[in-house]
Amino acid sequence: MRKRLERHLDWNLAKRKALVTPEWLRDSVAQDHLLPCADYAALPDLKEAAEKHCPRSTSQSIQTPSYKPSSPFPSPHTSFIESPFRTAHVNPGPPAFLLPPPVPLLTPKLDHTARFSCSRASPLISVNQSLCSAFDVLRCSRVLEGNERSALSYARAIARVSLTVNSAFPRKITASERSEVQKLPFIGAKISKMIDEYLFYGEIAEIEEKRKSERFVSLSLFASIYGIGPVTARKLYDRGLRTLRDLEAYYEADIGPAPIGQSDSTEMNIRIALELRDDLVQTISRDEVEAIHSTILDHLNAVEPGCVSTLVGGYRRGKPASNDIDIVFTHPNTTSAKGLCTRLIARLRSSGLVTHVMHLSSFHEYNTLRTAHWDSLEKALTVYRTPNDGQHRRVDLICALPDTYWTAVVGWTGGTTFERDLRSAAKAIGLKFDSSGITRRRDSKIIYPRSEKEVFDIIGLPWVDPTLRNTDA
Ligand code: ATP
Ligand code: MG
Ligand code: MN
Numbered sequence: 001m002r003k004r005l006e007r008h009l010d011w012n013l014a015k016r017k018a019l020v021t022p023e024w025l026r027d028s029v030a031q032d033h034l035l036p037c038a039d040y041a042a043l044p045d046l047k048e049a050a051e052k053h054c055p056r057s058t059s060q061s062i063q064t065p066s067y068k069p070s071s072p073f074p075s076p077h078t079s080f081i082e083s084p085f086r087t088a089h090v091n092p093g094p095p096a097f098l099l100p101p102p103v104p105l106l107t108p109k110l111d112h113t114a115r116f117s118c119s120r121a122s123p124l125i126s127v128n129q130s131l132c133s134a135f136d137v138l139r140c141s142r143v144l145e146g147n148e149r150s151a152l153s154y155a156r157a158i159a160r161v162s163l164t165v166n167s168a169f170p171r172k173i174t175a176s177e178r179s180e181v182q183k184l185p186f187i188g189a190k191i192s193k194m195i196d197e198y199l200f201y202g203e204i205a206e207i208e209e210k211r212k213s214e215r216f217v218s219l220s221l222f223a224s225i226y227g228i229g230p231v232t233a234r235k236l237y238d239r240g241l242r243t244l245r246d247l248e249a250y251y252e253a254d255i256g257p258a259p260i261g262q263s264d265s266t267e268m269n270i271r272i273a274l275e276l277r278d279d280l281v282q283t284i285s286r287d288e289v290e291a292i293h294s295t296i297l298d299h300l301n302a303v304e305p306g307c308v309s310t311l312v313g314g315y316r317r318g319k320p321a322s323n324d325i326d327i328v329f330t331h332p333n334t335t336s337a338k339g340l341c342t343r344l345i346a347r348l349r350s351s352g353l354v355t356h357v358m359h360l361s362s363f364h365e366y367n368t369l370r371t372a373h374w375d376s377l378e379k380a381l382t383v384y385r386t387p388n389d390g391q392h393r394r395v396d397l398i399c400a401l402p403d404t405y406w407t408a409v410v411g412w413t414g415g416t417t418f419e420r421d422l423r424s425a426a427k428a429i430g431l432k433f434d435s436s437g438i439t440r441r442r443d444s445k446i447i448y449p450r451s452e453k454e455v456f457d458i459i460g461l462p463w464v465d466p467t468l469r470n471t472d473a
Pocket of ligand 3: 313324325326396
């Protein structure tokens with residue numbers, strides 16, 4: 001009905017398009033060419049418009065793209081990389097990325113009961129936020145104590161209760177719905193009991209105690225310093241350290257003067273992070289994230305004109321304030337994209353914008369057996385100094401090759417449980433996902449998606465908007 005359509009789309013806009021039913025697409029695929037649209041108009045009133053604006057239905061029109069790709073690589077020489085899930089014919093003539101994006105005939109839907117969080121909608125602010133934050137205390141505590149297994153079950157519980165209970169929309173867990181929640185995957189006996197306690201008393205005794213415990217408070221504080229992991233945090237605690245002052249005194253005494261510029265020793269990094277702590281604990285507003293991105297992009301394009309980038313991380317998931325800034329970038333030309341990170345860093349350093357580089361790794365050969373690295377992307381974890389007021393900000397710069405751009409964007413958008421589940425979902429169908437590509441395990445064939453949507457398509461997942469990937473507390 002027109003009324004219903006108008007809830008989603010302006011009528012005048014609708015009249016400038018060929019709005020058709022999904023049958024048009026199915027039949028066009030079945031017959032291997034674009035069918036005339038008039039017979040498939042979404043509404044009788046739109047039949048004329050559908051006819052007028054229908055893509056030309058000769059096979060020639062398929063080869064003459066009218067689709068403006070969202071892909072940042074408008075090079076007509078981009079080669080087509082075979083996807084194992086694409087059944088439609090592939091014409092070697094036109095570059096595949098110029099065709100309309102693939103629309104799976106059966107689009108999987110987001111489902112709140114799905115096992116993997118990458119098939120569910122996880123909004124930024126959960127209606128069950130205080131329960132999520134409570135579970136996060138235990139998750140952090142388990143991480144700090146080195147109990148990864150237990151940490152993982154709390155991470156899963158958070159991703160689970162952070163969203164919807166039994167509808168497509170987030171709902172608060174109430175006493176009447178508790179049994180439904182408790183039936184969901186990854187909500188075991190212990191967590192069920194905690195949910196009951198929470199519903200009855202509004203808090204969970206074990207968690208409230210943990211929040212106040214000296215050990216938890218100190219370990220959390222230590223681990224908030226960039227470079228201090230759980231193992232180091234526990235060592236420091238065992239040596240009797242408790243406060244920030246203790247930490248400063250310890251590192252002051254233990255290590256010589258702070259080095260200027262690049263450092264690769266962990267201890268030196270900790271020292272730097274301690275010195276910059278007052279700046280680095282501050283969160284970064286969206287405006288500031290955008291301003292820093294824009295400055296960095298100017299420098300990037302001075303190094304190599306024509307670069308493209310995406311702000312990823314928490315910013316992309318809609319967080320109003322981020323702990324750091326994550327930027328994925330590339331150049332459409334593979335040769336120009338190589339070594340871009342090193343060149344950019346050199347420039348940012350000499351202009352005084354980057355004061356420290358915590359970690360600079362570059363491409364290594366693609367190695368399907370590698371385990372030590374998250375991915376083989378060239379990246380620099382830096383400290384950036386704002387030119388106006390000299391505030392220090394953490395900026396992660398990730399340089400992808402054009403082929404790995406979209407997996408890098410997905411891999412660096414997060415959240416953490418979303419990423420973990422994405423890997424599991426890929427594994428379940430014989431693929432390996434990481435930020436530097438998707439590998440088919442059977443024959444180690446590497447698949448490079450040509451859009452963010454295609455990453456999801458290849459793994460057989462429904463599209464999840466970045467703002468619905470907030471699986472963490
Ligand atoms: P915030 O920065 O506000 O704390 P965030 O979600 O941006 O939130 P980050 O630690 O910046 O957190 O991580 C951003 C994303 O990048 C996450 O999805 C994480 O999985 C991914 N990521 C972080 N570090 C690495 C790494 N070394 N290799 C691969 N991926 C990483
Ligand atoms: Mg971040
Ligand atoms: Mn980061």
